[in-house]
Amino acid sequence: MNDAAKQPSEQDLTPRQQERRAAIVAAARRSFLDRGYAATSMSGLLKTLGGSKATLWSYFRSKEELFAAVIEDVTASFRQQIETDLLTPGELEETLVNFCRSFMNRLSQPDGVATWRLVMAESSRFPEVGQIFYRQAAGHVERALAAYIQQQIDAGRLRDEGALDMARLLTGMHKAGLHRRLWGVEPADGTDTQAEVHRFVGYFLRLFALPH
Known part of the structure; x- marks a missing residue:
């Protein structure tokens, strides 16, 4: 992915975007610690969080980054x-x-x-x-x-x-x-x-x- 596609830093997000990012991290935290790394997937998190895949990937480009x-x-x-x-x-x-x-x-x-x-x-x-x-x-x-x-x-x-x-x-x-x-x-x-x-x-x- 080229530099133009990089996500903004957390400090650059609006308050609403920061809340959304925090919700994604909280859901991922529960999944990683309860279910493990292999059993956690971006698509599975979408089912928990709702919203679109594009929105999730706009915050985190990969499971590793999340x-x-x-x-x-x-x-x-x-x-x-x-x-x-x-x-x-x-x-x-x-x-x-x-x-x-x-x-x-x-x-x-x-x-x-x-x-x-x-x-x-x-x-x-x-x-x-x-x-x-x-x-x-x-x-x-x-x-x-x-x-x-x-x-x-x-x-x-x-x-x-x-x-x-x-x-x-x-x-x-x-x-x-x-x-x-x-x-x-x-x-x-x-x-x-x-x-x-x-x-x-x-x-x-x-x-x-x-x-x-």
């Missing part, structure tokens, strides 16, 4: 929260605990668990699912945390073992708990979140913190 908008919607408040956690002045340990608490709480919420299940289940058949999720969500978290870790490295508080690798190590510790919840081994409500957060941050600081 899925990206859903992931953006699902993770919007979380991404804002972690940026607040990392940008709020505070001690290194306190900041990491706040970040990890937000991360764990998000992974324990029903739509967080449902999104993770969807990505894990369907990425092998539909690589775009994993690629979109990483770009819109997981990769964003890693990059935000890595930027904060790099600041602490530059300030002489942490050893430099590669900020992105260090960020992936810390988030990876928490994902092990998520997997146990996905498998039904542990309650899905993240009951032990607080204890895990402090334990994992402690591990991280013992590995990388420099003496004052």
Whole structure:
């Protein structure tokens, strides 16, 4: 599709168009999380939403583009929260605990668990699912945390073992708990979140913190 056919950005839409776009994303969100990626189709969404195919395609040119908008919607408040956690002045340990608490709480919420299940289940058949999720969500978290870790490295508080690798190590510790919840081994409500957060941050600081 050529550049002239590109949709306007969300900010360029009229209030009525923004409402319509939001309704499409909300319906797609329910379908993707309840039924899965493969079982969700643009034609199926039309039956739910009504309207014409041309109208739907004027907002989203493909299922992949619509899925990206859903992931953006699902993770919007979380991404804002972690940026607040990392940008709020505070001690290194306190900041990491706040970040990890937000991360764990998000992974324990029903739509967080449902999104993770969807990505894990369907990425092998539909690589775009994993690629979109990483770009819109997981990769964003890693990059935000890595930027904060790099600041602490530059300030002489942490050893430099590669900020992105260090960020992936810390988030990876928490994902092990998520997997146990996905498998039904542990309650899905993240009951032990607080204890895990402090334990994992402690591990991280013992590995990388420099003496004052």
